Amino acid sequence: MTDYRRDEPPTNPFPAAGYAQPPAKPRRTGWIIGGAVALVVVLGIGIAVGVVAGQPAERPPERAAVPGYSMDHVGNACDLVDPAPLQKWSPTPKGPPKHEEVRPSEHDAGSLSCQLRYTGSDTLNTAEILLDVDFTEGTAPSSYASWKRGTLAKTGEGKASGPITGVGTEGFWHSEVFGELVADTRYVLCAVDENVSVRVRLNFSRTREVAQMHRTEVQPIAEAQARKALNGLKGIR
Template sequence: MTDNIPPHGGHEVPTATPGDAEPTPQWWEAPTTSDSSGSSSSADPTMVRVPGQFDAYTPPPQPYAPPPQPYTAPQPYAPPQQQFASPQQSYAQPQYPQPTPPPPGPPSYPQAPVYGAGYPGTPPRRSNTGWIVGGIAAFVVVIALIGGLVVAAKKIGGDDSKSWTGDYAMDKVTDSCSLVTPSVLTRWAPTQKELKHTEEQPDSNFGGGSLNCDAKYEGTSINSASLTMDADFASKYGSPHYNIWKDIDTGTSGSGRSSGAMSGLGEQAYFAYREDTSASFNSLDYTIGVLDDNLSLQVEINIYSKTSIDRSAVAAAAEAQARQVMAGLRK
């Protein structure tokens, strides 16, 4: 019974060869037959052979499967770095012909080292010689200026051995306007408008000192009058103020101006005036200057009036005020 058991899979079924008779079907692949009695004999119904079923089997080709790779842990994502070309690289530089080098000259010899130059990369030392020389030069200039000032002071009347004291002094005066009589101006303007004074004390080393008084009066219409008194005392250096006043007052000429010397008033004295007349107003500026010993004195009266002005009356008032001041300052 074992000889008739078919092999599993049907791979051992004999294959027909050309010229052979059709193989005898096996029991399991015999077709179903019926006899006259109506019974059928057949092969195993579960083993019915289908033609070509057990022909040689060729498996279909399998796709290539790569060998398995070892496991690699995933890496963190890193964005690719972009390369940017610089503006200098993006443009091609023009090429110019290179100049022909000059012919070789005579051989050069190394220069002699400079003393104190230091090594390369070492900053040069800063010398203080320039500052010292400049300081000495500045000191010499200052000394020369001081000497020049002393010489100039001596030339214009200063004397190192001269005493600034004299017949006049201001140590007893506390109000310069007390030396004059401002009310003399009421003849031309009746109402006092301003009265102020200053006193500058002398220096204990070289003297000097000054007194000043300004008085102003007003009247009806446009009338006004003022009086100014300046008394200046000699110092150890410098010339008297009288010389400066005289040069200014008598050195100016023009229409309505006049000046001249006066006698009987101190060592030296001068007068100067400027007079202006018109149909609408009149004005007169009258000045007297006096030099006596260590005192330089100047008295000025200014009148502005709608009516005519008596110049002789103004001159007399100015001289009287000058004499009054000299009397008040005499020792």
């Protein structure tokens, strides 16, 4: 039989010189994926840094304000009182001074009180001074607010009230005069400043035969006593 298939030329395993096959092109798929991942990482870091940089710096904790007044300088509340003006009318002490110092604790911001009493040759003519100091912590209401509310509610014949300036940040005065055979004069001055409330009470009893007390005489005494107390609570002598 005759084989009609065409004879194929044998394959040359060695290509002719000058006709070398071009090298295979590198595969870019891995590079592209790696570059994309790197870009995402860089963008993520940039966004995180931007967010952190955009946040306000953490503020250091604020220090609590140091109270302006303290009873640390006071061993005896009556050291804050000057009795000399009262001795003009009643020069003789009537009993020993009474005082109390309540030191600050977790339940109390602290307080001071003093009472001095004087008399004269006529025992009906007396003079008395009382000092009250109350401290306040934080947002607690001051004693000044309570004193003002209660004192100014007293109105009527023989009573008068008004504001005080130049003593603390706020203050008021109140006076009462009553009695027939003996005239009793009650004068109150209250002031508040920062963390302390101060109250000065002056009480006078005078027979009708002697000169009576007037606010123009009493008010300067009360103001001076309040200032002396405030200065003493700041360690100023």
